[in-house]
Structures are given as structure tokens and as C-alpha cells.
Amino acid sequence: MDIIVCIKQVPGTTNVEVDPLTGVLIRDGVESKLNPYDLFALELAMQLNAADGGQTSVISMGPPQAGAVVREAIFMGAVGGKVVSDRRFAGADVLATSYTLSQGLRKMADFDLLICGKQTTDGDTGQVGAEIAEFLGLPHIGNVLAVEEIKNREIVVKVNLDSSIVRQKLPLPCLICTDGDINTPRLPSYRRKKEFNEASLVFISLEDFDDKDESHYGLSGSPTQVERIFPPEKNQEKQMFHGSGTELAANVYALLHEQKFVD
Amino acid sequence: MAYFKINQELIDPEKAALLKDICPFSAISSENGRLEISAACKMCKLCIKKGPQGVIELVEDEEITLNKDEWRGIAVFTEHNKGEIHNVTLELIGKARELALVTGHPVYALMLGSDIKEAAAKLLHYGADKVFVYDYPELADFKIDLYTNAFSDFINKVKPSSIMVGATNLGRTLAPRVAARQRTGLTADCTRLEMKENSDLVQIRPAFGGNIMAQIVTPKHRPQFCTVRYKVFSTPAPLEHFNGELVLLELLPEQLQSVYEILSIEEKPREVDISEAEIIVAAGRGLKSKDDVALIEELAKLLGGVSACTRPLVENGWFDPKRQIGLSGRTVKPKLIITVGISGSVQFVAGMRNSDCIIAINEAENAPIFDVAHYGICGDLNEIIPQLLEMIRGEQEHGL
Incomplete structure (x- = not known):
């Protein structure tokens, strides 16, 4: 069974603040890493390959530096990967990102299963997987806890749906999004790192797509627009208490009493 | 089409260095005196706003024309389990009514399922002007293809201007599928919503891991689509007088053909759900040892509430992940909510800032938790909590 996993490079830290005076973003460090949720998706793919054969490739959209996460996936066990990278993709929202990835996926070899992680740690939306499936006209399912069976071009998955666990069957090819923390992802292999072949990492851009209309990508292809960014508001009407432990305990007690939380 | 135009003739090494610093995404680089913007660019436009004037320009051309008057109504997707309506739906209907005051648009609810007309009628009590119902045995269980078909059919027939979906697992699976089919935008996990007079929905959500709020609009597309988590907005009181109506909508037989087969549904056991709790005592990294957890548990118990925590205390195994706020x-x-030893990272605060009363106990005077607290108690939890427990138990004078 041939699998493609969609992965993303995310900032290594989420410590971003807005300078209240200038409105400029302040970022601590520039390190980036493979989105942690994608590790579970990659591990699931490797396990399915081990059980049923086939191979896993990855796709990532981002700047040229995103090649680093594709390499990491290859060290984990993927056979190769593509980075979809083009300045004209800049500023893409969920819809434009999903469309771009769906165009990139059309340029990959045939696959039986697409796997996405639950969400990314920088965007936190968890929506791109479902939108890719819609653009590719594939069935999809989110919050997958386990793949129970693959037989006769059908897959049985266990899904975490709010108040219940649902087992359902859908036809291949399809797209599944893993739930968080469903397995223990393997570490990158040293041997695979030594054997890495640059040819297994390929960059593609808008010129390689079927749809080359620039207005469908990046900021132009994004229905949503960020009007402004601002630091979270502070509560101006707070009351502060200082003093000894006993005094402060009495202050808290008085507050709880006043608001009828204690008699 | 919109893009950045770089006026290379205005570049000098100083300006190039400044621009490189301004860009929070490291997307700007210069080589041989030429400035380049890479695909890392998120179009945040800070280089235009904060950089040397005129070096980078945003060039926008032809506007897509959209007749916003053709799209009327604020619709809420109804999340339910066999007719039992999830509270997030009521919260969203309450919010929709508030937003509708600005534009005078009607408030709609959309409900999909089997044998649900009676349940759907309940939504009228909360002020929905129309409840649109697709009532088919095929819709009894959540099948993504059928639900997407019905949802899209509703949008095509009713043309609502804005749509709100609860950010449950089901909502997060369904909303993007429908938004992509409609080729429109979708903003996840909004924490604030406002309405402009021209019916543009202002969607505000934490971004970049939550340390920054982003205000997002969908100015040239309809419907405008967003998801909102449970407990972000308040539940409205049911109305005594209401005059909304139930509208049954129909699907074609081919819209009811599914490729999904449900094999089994196992209800999850009812567990403590901190999002349902009315009183919470939350613990953070200020707790020195696992023994301190007992203090937190006891305070929660005495107040008739539940204990909760921040992420580090889940990671070190002191609390169950289901107790994590943020x-x-x-x-x-x-x-x-009483927060004990929590400094108040934005990730945490985003999960509790709407609480009615926030009492924060923390040693560091400048901890960000005090920016959201209504009452800030600056002191050592190990001195305060044991004495507070004694006062509540009536074992110590409390000076009242």
C-alpha cells in the first residue's frame, strides 16, 4: 500500500510576542522543527507499510528550508518527498494552502492512502487535511485512533468522535487525519541518514502544477485576510493583594465569602 | 492578484539589514545588493508598515465583485447526539442573535439527522428565526459525504452570509470539507466575533501558538465560515415568546448515497469534563511537589468544584490530560477559577480568560496571569493554601 504523508515545518518555539509600541512581532530564535503531530501520522504510515508492504513518501509546502523536515521524514523511513515551494504561494490561508497541496499531490505517484496529522502547532487549525480531500474528491475522516484493517481496497478505522468511538469503513484511496498521541513515533535512523540520497528530495513550484493560474494561490487565492494582529488585552480592573500568608489567605476567604462560594 | 513589489533601486545594505530584522518569518534575504522574499512570507505586511518607506510595496489589482446583499442570515450548525443538542449550539445561537442586531439579518439554525423535528423545534426557544431541517434515516449517523452534501445544499438554497460551527471533533471534520466545497474561507477556533454593518464577520483568534491575536475577515467571499469552541460564548436564556419556524429541506436520492459504512458506535464513558465545571481550582508549575496536588484537590473539593492544571503538570504525570486547560x-x-502557581502563558490563558471570576495566586508580581485575573494574590501558595483550607473548614479565624 503506497502512502503519502503531508508534513509541515513549524517554528521550534511559539514564544512570539508583539512589541506593544511598534506592533512588530518579536520572535525568540528562528529554529524550526517538524510539526510534532505529523510524527504520529508518519509512524502510522511506517507501521502500515511494515504490515501490508508498499512505501511512504511525504509532501510539504513551505520555503526552501522546509526541505529539512522532508529529510527528517526520509531518515525516519519515507522513501522520498517533495517540497512545494514558490514565492507566489506566500500568504496562503487554509483554502489556498489546501489547494496548493492538492495540486502538488496530483504531481506525485499514485497513492492508496493520504495521511495528515491532527493539526500544526503554529496554525492550530486542523483544517487542511479535510480541505485537501475535498479538492482531490476523496473521502476523508479525522481523529483516527487506529487503522484496524485494510482489505479489498477498503480501510476500517477507529475514530474519536466527541462522545463516542466510531468504527467505520471507507474505500481507498482516501485521506485520514490522525488523532494526537496515537503511537510512539520512531526516531530518525542514523543508517538512513548516512545513506541519504539527495535525489529523493525534490522541489516543485507553480510551473510544475496543472493549474498555473497565480490568482488561485498565495494571498490572491485566500478568501480570508488578516486585518491586524495585536497583543491579547489585559484586564484593567484587577485588584491586587499583598501581605503575609495569613493575610492573603484571609483575603481569598473574604472574596470567596463575598461571592457566596463559601458560607 | 496581490503581490509584493521590491524597489531594488532603493535598497542599501542598511535598509536590507533592517528589513531582514523586521520580518518575523525570516523570509527576506539579500544577495549582491538584491532583496529577495521567499515562500516563508506570510504576507503580514510588517515590512511595508515598519520598514523603510517605499522599498516594498503591496500591489493589488482587480477587485472581485461580490453582491453581499444576496447573502443574508447568520447560520449555526446544530451539533447533537440523537436529538440531544450540544450546548455549543445554543451558545452560538446566542452570539448569532447579538451579531444580527448590527445587520438586521435573520438567525438560522441548520440541523441534520433522523427523526429530529421535535428536537429541532427546541432551537426556536433560543431565538432562531428559522430552523432548517434535513430529516432522513440516512443522516442518522455522521457520514461526512452525506453531511457535506446536505450542508452545501443548505448554503446553495438559503445563501446565509455567515456560518458558525462548534469546534468539536465532528465540527472540525465537517466545516473544512464544506468550506472547501464552497471555495470560501474558514477561521478556526475564534474567541471573539464582531459584525460590520456591511455584513463582514470580524473573526478574532489566537495565532502563532496563541501569543498574538489575529483579526481576520473574509471580505470578498460568502458564506463566511468559522468554528468556535465550546464555552467561549455564554448560553442564552430561553425566550418566553418566540415566533420562528421550522423549515424542512429535501435532498435528491443521489445526495444520500454514501461511501462510508458505520460498523459500530461505542459511547465513551462519562468522565469528569472540566469544561462543564462551574468551579475550578487550577494548578501550575508553581507547585513544588506532587504532595501539593493534594492541597489543590482538597480546595477544589471544599468549594464543590474540580481540579485542573496547565500542560507541564500533565507532562510530569501529576494530572490526567483531560484536566488540562489551554x-x-x-x-x-x-x-x-482559582489559579495556583500558574504564571499564565497565553496558551493557558486562551483556555480560561472568559471565566466569570478569576482569582490568581502567584509569587511573581509581574506574572502575566495577573493581567487577566480579577483578583491577584501575590504570595507563596504553600503559605496561603493550607491556611485558606483551615479557614474554609472553620478551623482558623478568618477575620470576617
């Missing part, structure tokens, strides 16, 4: 945990909106 962006990667649950959102809570209790009547009272």
Missing part, C-alpha cells in the same frame, strides 16, 4: 487542552468558562 489551547492544547480544554477551554473552560466557570463561575469561579
Whole structure:
């Protein structure tokens, strides 16, 4: 069974603040890493390959530096990967990102299963997987806890749906999004790192797509627009208490009493 | 089409260095005196706003024309389990009514399922002007293809201007599928919503891991689509007088053909759900040892509430992950939350800032938790909590 996993490079830290005076973003460090949720998706793919054969490739959209996460996936066990990278993709929202990835996926070899992680740690939306499936006209399912069976071009998955666990069957090819923390992802292999072949990492851009209309990508292809960014508001009407432990305990007690939380 | 134009003739090494510093995404680089913007660019436009004037320009051309008057109504997707309506739906209907005051648009609810007309009628009590119902045996269980078909059919027939969906697992699976089919935008996990007079929905959400709020609009597309987590907005009181109506909508037989087969549904056991709690005592990294957890548990018990925590205390195994508050945990909106030894990372605060009363106990005077607290108690939890427990138990004078 041939699998493609969609992965993303995310900032290594989420410590971003807005300078209240200038409105400029302040970022601590520039390190980036493979989105942690994608590790579970990659591990699931490797396990399915081990059980049923086939191979896993990855796709990532981002700047040229995103090649680093594709390499990491290859060290984990993927056979190769593509980075979809083009300045004209800049500023893409969920819809434009999903469309771009769906165009990139059309340029990959045939696959039986697409796997996405639950969400990314920088965007936190968890929506791109479902939108890719819609653009590719594939069935999809989110919050997958386990793949129970693959037989006769059908897959049985266990899904975490709010108040219940649902087992359902859908036809291949399809797209599944893993739930968080469903397995223990393997570490990158040293041997695979030594054997890495640059040819297994390929960059593609808008010129390689079927749809080359620039207005469908990046900021132009994004229905949503960020009007402004601002630091979270502070509560101006707070009351502060200082003093000894006993005094402060009495202050808290008085507050709880006043608001009828204690008699 | 919109893009950045770089006026290379205005570049000098100083300006190039300044621009490189301004860009929070490291997307700007210069080589041989030429400036380049890479695909890392998120179009945040800070280089235009904060950089040397005129070097980078945003060039926009032809506007897409959209007749916003053709799209009327604020619609809420109804999340339910066999007719039992999830509270997030009521919260969203309450919010929709508020937003509708600005534009005078009607408030709609959309409900999909089997044998649900009676349940759907309940939504009228909360002020929905129309409840649109697709009532088919095929819709009894959540099948993504059928639900997407019905949802899209509703949008095509009714043309609502804005749509709100609860950010449950079901909502997060369904909303993007429908938004992509409609080729429109979708903003996840909004924490604030406002309405402009021209019917543009202002969607505000934490971004970049939650340390920054982003205000997002969908100015040239309809419907405008967003998801909102449970407990972000308040439940409205049911109305005594209401005059909305139920509208049954129909699907074609081919819209009811599914490729999904449900094999089994196993109800999850009812567990403590901190997002339902009215009183919460939450613990953070200020706790020195696992023994301190007992203090937190006892305070919660004495107040008739539940204990909760921040992410580090889940990671070190002191609390169950289901007790975690924050962006990667649950959102809570209790009547009272006492935070103990929590500094207040934005990720945590995003999950509790709407609580009615926030009492924060923390040693560091400048901890960000005090920026959201209604009452800030600056002191050592190990001195305060044991004495507070004694006062509540009536074992110590409390000076009242």
C-alpha cells in the first residue's frame, strides 16, 4: 500500500510576542522543527507499510528550508518527498494552502492512502487535511485512533468522535487525519541518514502544477485576510493583594465569602 | 492578484539589514545588493508598515465583485447526539442573535439527522428565526459525504452570509470539507466575533501558538465560515415568546448515497469534563511537589468544584490530560477559577480568560496571569493554601 504523508515545518518555539509600541512581532530564535503531530501520522504510515508492504513518501509546502523536515521524514523511513515551494504561494490561508497541496499531490505517484496529522502547532487549525480531500474528491475522516484493517481496497478505522468511538469503513484511496498521541513515533535512523540520497528530495513550484493560474494561490487565492494582529488585552480592573500568608489567605476567604462560594 | 513589489533601486545594505530584522518569518534575504522574499512570507505586511518607506510595496489589482446583499442570515450548525443538542449550539445561537442586531439579518439554525423535528423545534426557544431541517434515516449517523452534501445544499438554497460551527471533533471534520466545497474561507477556533454593518464577520483568534491575536475577515467571499469552541460564548436564556419556524429541506436520492459504512458506535464513558465545571481550582508549575496536588484537590473539593492544571503538570504525570486547560487542552468558562502557581502563558490563558471570576495566586508580581485575573494574590501558595483550607473548614479565624 503506497502512502503519502503531508508534513509541515513549524517554528521550534511559539514564544512570539508583539512589541506593544511598534506592533512588530518579536520572535525568540528562528529554529524550526517538524510539526510534532505529523510524527504520529508518519509512524502510522511506517507501521502500515511494515504490515501490508508498499512505501511512504511525504509532501510539504513551505520555503526552501522546509526541505529539512522532508529529510527528517526520509531518515525516519519515507522513501522520498517533495517540497512545494514558490514565492507566489506566500500568504496562503487554509483554502489556498489546501489547494496548493492538492495540486502538488496530483504531481506525485499514485497513492492508496493520504495521511495528515491532527493539526500544526503554529496554525492550530486542523483544517487542511479535510480541505485537501475535498479538492482531490476523496473521502476523508479525522481523529483516527487506529487503522484496524485494510482489505479489498477498503480501510476500517477507529475514530474519536466527541462522545463516542466510531468504527467505520471507507474505500481507498482516501485521506485520514490522525488523532494526537496515537503511537510512539520512531526516531530518525542514523543508517538512513548516512545513506541519504539527495535525489529523493525534490522541489516543485507553480510551473510544475496543472493549474498555473497565480490568482488561485498565495494571498490572491485566500478568501480570508488578516486585518491586524495585536497583543491579547489585559484586564484593567484587577485588584491586587499583598501581605503575609495569613493575610492573603484571609483575603481569598473574604472574596470567596463575598461571592457566596463559601458560607 | 496581490503581490509584493521590491524597489531594488532603493535598497542599501542598511535598509536590507533592517528589513531582514523586521520580518518575523525570516523570509527576506539579500544577495549582491538584491532583496529577495521567499515562500516563508506570510504576507503580514510588517515590512511595508515598519520598514523603510517605499522599498516594498503591496500591489493589488482587480477587485472581485461580490453582491453581499444576496447573502443574508447568520447560520449555526446544530451539533447533537440523537436529538440531544450540544450546548455549543445554543451558545452560538446566542452570539448569532447579538451579531444580527448590527445587520438586521435573520438567525438560522441548520440541523441534520433522523427523526429530529421535535428536537429541532427546541432551537426556536433560543431565538432562531428559522430552523432548517434535513430529516432522513440516512443522516442518522455522521457520514461526512452525506453531511457535506446536505450542508452545501443548505448554503446553495438559503445563501446565509455567515456560518458558525462548534469546534468539536465532528465540527472540525465537517466545516473544512464544506468550506472547501464552497471555495470560501474558514477561521478556526475564534474567541471573539464582531459584525460590520456591511455584513463582514470580524473573526478574532489566537495565532502563532496563541501569543498574538489575529483579526481576520473574509471580505470578498460568502458564506463566511468559522468554528468556535465550546464555552467561549455564554448560553442564552430561553425566550418566553418566540415566533420562528421550522423549515424542512429535501435532498435528491443521489445526495444520500454514501461511501462510508458505520460498523459500530461505542459511547465513551462519562468522565469528569472540566469544561462543564462551574468551579475550578487550577494548578501550575508553581507547585513544588506532587504532595501539593493534594492541597489543590482538597480546595477544589471544599468549594464543590474540580481540579485542573496547565500542560507541564500533565507532562510530569501529576494530572490526567483531560484536566488540562489551554489551547492544547480544554477551554473552560466557570463561575469561579482559582489559579495556583500558574504564571499564565497565553496558551493557558486562551483556555480560561472568559471565566466569570478569576482569582490568581502567584509569587511573581509581574506574572502575566495577573493581567487577566480579577483578583491577584501575590504570595507563596504553600503559605496561603493550607491556611485558606483551615479557614474554609472553620478551623482558623478568618477575620470576617
